[in-house]
Amino acid sequence: xxxxxxxxxxxxxxxxxxxxxxxxxxxxxxxxxxxxxxxxxxxxxxxxxxxxxxxxxxxxxxxxxxxxxxxxxxxxxxxxxxxxxxxxxxxxxxxxxxxxxxxxxxxxxxxxxxxxxxxxxxxxxxxxxxxxxxxxxxxxxxxxxxxxxxxxxxxxxxxxxxxxxxxxxxxxxxxxxxxxxxxxxxxxxxxxxxxxxxxxxxxxxxxxxxxxxxxxxxxxxxxxxxxxxxxxxxxxxxxxxxxxxxxxxxxxxxxxxxxxxxxxxxxxxxxxxxxxxxxxxxxxxxxxxxxxxxxxxxxx
Amino acid sequence: xxxxxxxxxxxxxxxxxxxxxxxxxxxxxxxxxxxxxxxxxxxxxxxxxxxxxxxxxxxxxxxxxxxxxxxxxxxxxxxxxxxxxxxxxxxxxxxxxxxxxxxxxxxxxxxxxxxxxxxxxxxxxxxxxxxxxxxxxxxxxxxxxxxxxxxxxxxxxxxxxxxxxxxxxxxxxxxxxxxxxxxxxxxxxxxxxxxxxxxxxxxxxxxxxxxxxxxxxxxxxxxxxxxxxxxxxxxxxxxxxxxxxxxxxxxxxxxxxxxxxxxxxxxxxxxxxxxxxxxxxxxxxxxxxxxxxxxxxxxxxxxxxxxxxxxxxxxxxxxxxxxxxxxxxxxxxxxxxxxxxxxxxxxxxxxxxxxxxxxxxxxxxxxxxxxxxxxxxxxxxxxxxxxxxxxxxxxxxxxxxxx
Numbered sequence: 025x026x027x028x029x030x031x032x033x034x035x036x037x038x039x040x041x042x043x044x045x046x047x048x049x050x051x052x053x054x055x056x057x058x059x060x061x062x063x064x065x066x067x068x069x070x071x072x073x074x075x076x077x078x079x080x081x082x083x084x085x086x087x088x089x090x091x092x093x094x095x096x097x098x099x100x101x102x103x104x105x106x107x108x109x110x111x112x113x114x115x116x117x118x119x120x121x122x123x124x125x126x127x128x129x130x131x132x133x134x135x136x137x138x139x140x141x142x143x144x145x146x147x148x149x150x151x152x153x154x155x156x157x158x159x160x161x162x163x164x165x166x167x168x169x170x171x172x173x174x175x176x177x178x179x180x181x182x183x184x185x186x187x188x189x190x191x192x193x194x195x196x197x198x199x200x201x202x203x204x205x206x207x208x209x210x211x212x213x214x215x216x217x218x219x220x221x222x223x224x225x226x227x228x229x230x231x232x233x234x235x236x237x238x239x240x241x242x243x244x245x246x247x248x249x250x251x252x253x254x255x256x257x258x259x260x261x262x263x264x265x266x267x268x269x270x271x272x273x274x275x276x277x278x279x280x281x282x283x284x285x286x287x288x289x290x291x292x293x294x295x296x297x298x299x300x301x302x303x304x305x306x307x308x309x310x311x312x313x314x315x316x317x318x319x320x321x322x323x324x
Numbered sequence: 325x326x327x328x329x330x331x332x333x334x335x336x337x338x339x340x341x342x343x344x345x346x347x348x349x350x351x352x353x354x355x356x357x358x359x360x361x362x363x364x365x366x367x368x369x370x371x372x373x374x375x376x377x378x379x380x381x382x383x384x385x386x387x388x389x390x391x392x393x394x395x396x397x398x399x400x401x402x403x404x405x406x407x408x409x410x411x412x413x414x415x416x417x418x419x420x421x422x423x424x425x426x427x428x429x430x431x432x433x434x435x436x437x438x439x440x441x442x443x444x445x446x447x448x449x450x451x452x453x454x455x456x457x458x459x460x461x462x463x464x465x466x467x468x469x470x471x472x473x474x475x476x477x478x479x480x481x482x483x484x485x486x487x488x489x490x491x492x493x494x495x496x497x498x499x500x501x502x503x504x505x506x507x508x509x510x511x512x513x514x515x516x517x518x519x520x521x522x523x524x525x526x527x528x529x530x531x532x533x534x535x536x537x538x539x540x541x542x543x544x545x546x547x548x549x550x551x552x553x554x555x556x557x558x559x560x561x562x563x564x565x566x567x568x569x570x571x572x573x574x575x576x577x578x579x580x581x582x583x584x585x586x587x588x589x590x591x592x593x594x595x596x597x598x599x600x601x602x603x604x605x606x607x608x609x610x611x612x613x614x615x616x617x618x619x620x621x622x623x624x625x626x627x628x629x630x631x632x633x634x635x636x637x638x639x640x641x642x643x644x645x646x647x648x649x650x651x652x653x654x655x656x657x658x659x660x661x662x663x664x665x666x667x668x669x670x671x672x673x674x675x676x677x678x679x680x681x682x683x684x685x686x687x688x689x690x691x692x693x694x695x696x697x698x699x700x701x702x703x704x705x706x707x708x709x710x711x712x713x714x715x716x717x718x719x720x721x722x723x724x725x726x727x
Binding site for chain 1: 663664665702704705
């Protein structure tokens with residue numbers, strides 16, 4: 025029997041190096057959030073990162089019965105959680121949310137085991153449990169748009185990030201720069217984000233909020249809400265890679281469809297996150313079916 | 325006897341950057357594998373170099389001397405340093421053009437040459453008639469050179485004639501030598517010589533991943549020959565290493581089976597990288613001592629290549645199929661060994677399989693796996709996927725036999 029456990033020649037990529045690329049991709053968004061929102065952003069990010077990684081270290085130490093360092097993935101998810109908060113959000117939400125995020129990761133079996141993106145799930149839970157402490161701004165551009173009124177913010181404001189929104193997602197430019205970096209280092213799953221953006225664009229184009237302004241509706245929706253952020257950082261989580269190509273496309277399309285429905289019928293601040301979480305459940309089922317069929321065919 | 329060898333140092337094989345080792349081609353004793361064949365010698369028997377030790381010629385004495393042990397699939401011979409050659413060793417005495425399939429295959433059977441983990445003779449019998457192209461691989465596992473390189477430069481004639489013999493035994497007319505693109509300029513002369521030969525050609529192939537195997541090479545050949553509009557199937561190709569072709573030729577020329585191997589000692593922990601010619605069955609400890617290579621507690625030894633090679637200890641012996649001792653520092657494996665579903669292994673797999681599924685014990689596509697080790701190489705979690713696959717294959721085989 026071959027025993028390869030001493031093989032020392034391996035690719036230089038480690039989990040830490042791959043995740044570091046994702047954190048590097050978030051740097052433009054972090055820099056912009058600090059520049060735009062100042063001390064609040066710094067405190068939220070710092071509190072989330074510290075509490076998330078501390079929770080990971082504690083849980084790992086309990087599990088392995090020795091002192092363990094937190095993983096880079098926990099730092100990444102804690103940072104993501106911080107970036108999808110608002111600048112006026114209570115600091116305690118950052119601490120609780122990051123802790124819940126790490127707990128969720130551990131309960132689901134670790135990195136890449138769950139299609140439900142932990143920071144998004146934590147955010148949804150907390151915004152329902154503590155709506156006041158979340159301090160959702162009243163001047164979100166998407167809220168105006170949903171009411172059929174053109175907001176004061178222009179397309180340029182949305183691209184640059186001078187309008188209102190989550191601290192990390194407010195600047196479309198910062199998010200896209202990070203996304204381009206991920207594309208260059210070849211860590212992205214392109215199918216789901218493309219399917220998602222295309223679905224959202226087409227739905228808002230053909231069924232615009234403001235009659236006769238399909239192009240504006242579609243582009244505004246993409247720039248003003250968290251769609252770009254979700255494309256580059258949520259739909260590219262490792263767990264999505266394990267899906268078949270068909271399942272990945274289905275994930276993107278279904279997320280887009282639900283985003284459209286929730287935006288029209290629900291609260292704009294939760295539309296994208298809720299859409300992605302619910303479509304994850306649907307996609308898990310599709311993917312399981314695909315592998316059952318594939319392997320049943322091969323076993324025959 | 326001075327022998328030159330060295331480490332791969334740059335884009336091209338630089339024969340000037342070498343380390344040489346004076347090595348006396350003897351060993352105090354040799355440990356030979358019987359390859360699960362029936363052992364026909366017993367303790368106390370005296371054997372000569374080239375004497376068959378097993379019923380189906382899988383093992384031959386590589387030194388002359390007394391048999392100390394002949395059990396548990398191993399034969400240990402104490403070397404008397406007399407270099408007595410067996411009387412059964414006789415060169416092949418016919419012209420290749422006049423020789424029949426039975427003549428050639430019979431001689432190959434007597435030589436007991438191993439290829440792809442089994443007797444070359446068995447391989448030829450299986451694929452005679454169905455193979456249309458002989459693929460001779462002169463590639464190796466990057467970044468360390470193997471004997472294939474030295475073979476191309478110092479034994480090019482033996483390599484070519486050996487390939488002709490195998491082609492004749494298979495009834496195949498087309499012979500293709502596969503060389504990695506990055507070595508193309510270093511072996512220009514060899515390539516030009518091949519292209520002058522009738523029915524011989526060279527396939528320059530890219531090598532994105534460390535290991536190349538027959539399926540990958542076949543696909544590359546098929547991709548580069550689309551103009552011929554021929555549809556190639558895997559069974560059309562017979563795959564063989566260049567060093568095996570050389571062994572075949574030497575065996576036909578001298579009549580002696582493979583009793584000595586050219587072994588490259590290389591790797592980041594090799595204090596004196598070189599290549600040596602030693603009897604089959606020499607222990608790694610003796611080879612390293614004779615070549616002046618020191619090992620520490622942290623040194624790990626691998627036979628053959630860094631991806632699908634075999635872990636070895638200093639007491640392991642060189643087998644007929646081995647050609648490299650890779651000395652490396654054993655890395656501390658990162659503690660996270662659980663799969664994160666990044667599907668880097670799927671992207672690396674030349675057969676487009678999902679190796680991570682094998683980690684869960686699912687074996688539906690297992691038979692398609694060619695054990696190239698690319699999945700283990702790229703895994704960021706440093707999971708030894710290839711070991712899992714090999715264990716799973718063994719289990720499947722056991723269950724099949726049990727039924």
